[in-house]
Every structure is written in C-alpha cells, then in structure tokens.
Amino acid sequence: MMSNIAIRVSDVSKKFKIFEDKPATLKDRIIYRSKGVFQEKWVLRDISFDVPKGKMIGLIGRNGSGKSTLLKILTRILQPDTGKVEIVGRVSSLLELGAGFHMDFTGRENIYMNASIFGLSRKEIDGKIDEIIRFAELGPFIENPVRTYSSGMYMRLAFSIAVHVDPDILLIDEILAVGDNAFQKKCISRIESFKSQGKTIVFVSHDNGVMERLCDELYWIHESRLVEHGEPRKVVRNYMDFLNESEEKRLTAESEIVAAPEKHVETLEVVEQGERWGNKLAEITNVKMVDDAGEEKHFFEKGKSATILISYEAAKLKIDKPVFGIGVYKMDGYCCYGTNTHIDGEKMNLDDSGVIEVSIEHLNLVAGEYYLDVACHHENGTPYDYITRALTFNVKSYEEEIGVAYLPHQWIHKGGQNEDE
Numbered sequence: 182m183m184s185n186i187a188i189r190v191s192d193v194s195k196k197f198k199i200f201e202d203k204p205a206t207l208k209d210r211i212i213y214r215s216k217g218v219f220q221e222k223w224v225l226r227d228i229s230f231d232v233p234k235g236k237m238i239g240l241i242g243r244n245g246s247g248k249s250t251l252l253k254i255l256t257r258i259l260q261p262d263t264g265k266v267e268i269v270g271r272v273s274s275l276l277e278l279g280a281g282f283h284m285d286f287t288g289r290e291n292i293y294m295n296a297s298i299f300g301l302s303r304k305e306i307d308g309k310i311d312e313i314i315r316f317a318e319l320g321p322f323i324e325n326p327v328r329t330y331s332s333g334m335y336m337r338l339a340f341s342i343a344v345h346v347d348p349d350i351l352l353i354d355e356i357l358a359v360g361d362n363a364f365q366k367k368c369i370s371r372i373e374s375f376k377s378q379g380k381t382i383v384f385v386s387h388d389n390g391v392m393e394r395l396c397d398e399l400y401w402i403h404e405s406r407l408v409e410h411g412e413p414r415k416v417v418r419n420y421m422d423f424l425n426e427s428e429e430k431r432l433t434a435e436s437e438i439v440a441a442p443e444k445h446v447e448t449l450e451v452v453e454q455g456e457r458w459g460n461k462l463a464e465i466t467n468v469k470m471v472d473d474a475g476e477e478k479h480f481f482e483k484g485k486s487a488t489i490l491i492s493y494e495a496a497k498l499k500i501d502k503p504v505f506g507i508g509v510y511k512m513d514g515y516c517c518y519g520t521n522t523h524i525d526g527e528k529m530n531l532d533d534s535g536v537i538e539v540s541i542e543h544l545n546l547v548a549g550e551y552y553l554d555v556a557c558h559h560e561n562g563t564p565y566d567y568i569t570r571a572l573t574f575n576v577k578s579y580e581e582e583i584g585v586a587y588l589p590h591q592w593i594h595k596g597g598q599n600e601d602e
C-alpha cells in the first residue's frame with residue numbers, strides 16, 4: 182500500500198443470514214428443526230476506495246444501506262465475506278452507543294478499561310483521565326455505574342475516551358443523533374481540531390449539512406453498493422435529489438383524494454366523514470399542486486412558484502356567497518399560512534363545475550414537509566366541503582435555514598464608521 186494511504190478497502194462484500202420467524206408450534210419446530218430456515222442478504226457489494234492520510238471522508242445513504250456495517254468492518258468487529266481492508270495507524274472508533282463499556286463498572290473504571298483496549302498504559306491513562314472526565318462533563322457522576330447513565334452521558338463518555346486515546350484514525354458513527362446541541366457542537370469542534378492535526382477520519386451522519394462542511398470527500402452507499410463519491414456538495418445534492426424523487430413517487434401514490442361525501446343530497450346538514458366534512462352543496466373533486474410548467478408535483482424548491490388547483494362541482498343555484506380557502510400546515514399541525522377568497526376580497530360566482538387556481542409566486546417556506554387543507558364554505562362559515570390534509574407536499578432547499586417561513590433579506594455590514602466624525 183502506498184505510504185500516503187491510511188485506509189484501503191478492496192472489493193469488500195458482506196452478507197448476513199436473515200433467519201425466518203421461529204416456529205410457533207411443536208409441529209413447526211419438528212419440521213423446521215434441521216432445516217435452519219434463513220435467507221442470505223448482501224449488505225455490502227464490491228466496495229473499494231482509498232482514504233489518504235489526513236483526509237476526512239463521510240459515508241451517506243439511506244437507513245439500512247450498509248454504512249454502519251462498513252464501519253464495523255473497518256474496526257474489525259466484522260469480517261468481510263470477500264475482499265480485504267488494510268489500515269495503517271492506530272484506530273479509535275465510536276460506533277454503537279457504549280459498545281465496549283461494562284455496565285456495572287463506574288465511568289472512571291470504564292475509562293481505564295476502554296483506554297487500555299486502545300493500547301494506553303495505566304500511567305498514560307492517569308495523565309489523561311482528568312481531561313477525559315472534564316470533556317465528558319460528567320462531574321461526580323463519573324463514580325456511578327454506567328448503567329445509571331442517560332444515553333447523552335453515555336455518549337459523552339464514549340466520545341471523550343475515543344478522542345483522548347491519541348488515534349491516527351477515528352471512525353465515528355452518527356454521534357450527532359445523541360446528546361444536546363452544546364455537546365454536539367463540542368464534538369464537531371473536536372473533530373475539526375483532529376482534522377487540523379492531520380488525522381484520518383471516517384464519519385457517518387444523516388446531517389448532510391455537517392457532512393458537507395466537514396468532509397473532504399463523500400461516499401454515497403445505496404442498497405449495498407457505492408453509487409457515487411466525490412466533492413461533498415455535489416454528492417449531497419445528487420443524494421438529496423434522489424431522495425426527493427423517491428419521496429415524490431411515494432407521495433403521488435398516496436395522494437388519492439379522500440372519498441367524497443355522497444353527492445348533492447337535498448339537505449343542509451353538515452356530514453362529517455373522517456378528515457372531511459360539509460353539507461355537500463359544493464364538492465371538492467380534486468386537489469393538486471403544480472409547478473411553473475404545469476406539472477403535478479409534491480416537491481417544490483423554496484422560493485419558486487407553485488399553484489394549487491382545486492376542482493369543484495356545485496349545485497350552483499343553491500350556493501350562496503361561496504368562499505374558497507386554503508391552509509398550509511407543518512406535519513405537527515402548526516399552521517404556517519391560511520387565507521380565503523373572502524379575506525383576499527375575491528368574489529366567487531360558481532358554475533356547475535370548475536377549477537379554482539391559487540397561484541403562489543414565491544413559495545417562501547423553509548425546507549420540510551407540509552400538508553394542505555382546502556375548503557369551500559358559505560361566507561358565514563357553514564362548510565360546503567372541508568378537506569383536511571387534502572395533500573402533502575415537500576419544500577426542498579439547499580440552505581440550512583430553520584423555522585417556517587423564508588423572509589427575503591440581505592446582510593449589510595456598515596463597519597469602519599468613526600463616531601467622532
């Protein structure tokens with residue numbers, strides 16, 4: 182292996198045996214006893230790559246794509262079925278939460294045990310233990326058995342040990358899923374300082390923003406194979422586009438409008454049917470969202486245009502003062518925006534059937550999943566037809582803003598002004 186390479190993965194494949202359900206009856210047990218009923222599932226196929234010394238690479242991919250299995254192969258917890266892994270340097274890893282801890286030992290005892298596995302002598306650990314405890318922010322709890330720790334405390338101790346054993350190579354799996362924000366920031370800044378010391382890092386995280394910012398190169402694993410690698414921004418974009426496309430297909434399949442209440446019954450009684458209610462004098466027959474090309478979509482880019490199309494049928498002679506409304510909600514039910522034709526000063530005259538268009542020039546919502554309520558009702562509020570969660574849509578954005586709405590803005594720095602002038 183060339184001297185500038187820290188990790189070489191050559192044609193690695195790994196399969197697991199998936200055992201079918203245990204027999205439920207004695208008869209099943211006798212029949213299945215000697216058969217060992219299982220299927221083989223390939224979790225990694227033909228994976229090859231080199232990690233140069235001093236580089237940080239990231240593994241991205243959907244749940245179950247094989248990232249953790251690859252990290253376990255790098256740490257030698259698992260052996261590949263084919264191919265090989267070569268590593269130059271001392272490896273420290275942070276994989277499953279607390280793997281390697283002894284539950285009945287105190288935090289302090291676990292530090293000695295764990296750090297010695299990484300090859301540190303007792304004297305070396307004596308010299309580092311105060312700093313390990315300080316970094317883990319465990320205070321007096323360090324004298325308690327780790328089985329009493331919260332997952333955050335556990336994680337802090339594991340991370341602190343992993344970064345204090347002076348490894349050449351650090352393998353980290355999804356540390357950002359546990360622990361509070363402050364500790365996550367501390368972990369990230371520690372990883373950054375590791376990087377600047379020329380250490381080699383392999384990192385797995387579902388936080389694409391962090392991956393993009395920290396890693397020199399990203400590897401995207403999909404269904405056990407390496408499908409793309411390269412410059413982080415490019416790989417993250419392609420991965421996100423892929424996820425959005427898959428989600429678009431899922432949402433399209435789910436977007437059948439809820440069954441309409443029975444049509445034009447001669448009554449003004451409001452009938453409630455699950456997520457839909459109204460007196461049926463006007464009926465919403467279809468709801469969809471289209472992009473600026475008129476194509477039906479469930480994914481929209483932040484700030485781009487979107488149009489909501491509400492098709493209706495109405496017993497127009499019986500309809501009085503109709504109002505159409507929309508409400509956009511976050512998936513947790515938080516209302517982001519709602520309006521109707523009455524609020525907007527639009528007077529509606531319905532036909533027997535027609536389509537109402539709500540044209541939104543800039544869909545200024547931050548990235549996330551939203552649902553849409555649509556309604557047709559009398560100006561006094563009596564519902565003709567109200568459908569909650571008529572459809573679900575996503576807003577995608579390559580930026581990492583938080584909150585609900587995008588407020589168009591710019592930053593201006595007016596520095597260098599002398600108060601004496």
Ligand SMILES: Nc1ncnc2c1ncn2[C@@H]1O[C@H](COP(=O)(O)OP(=O)(O)OP(=O)(O)O)[C@@H](O)[C@H]1O
Nearest residue numbers: 197198199224242243244245246247248249250251
């Ligand atoms: N010991 C095992 N026995 C059988 N199947 C396993 C075993 N370990 C993992 N798997 C399966 O292998 C596949 C890959 O799992 P892996 O944990 O590597 O994925 P991942 O990309 O890390 O997912 P996540 O992002 O959810 O952590 C999954 O389908 C998982 O169920």
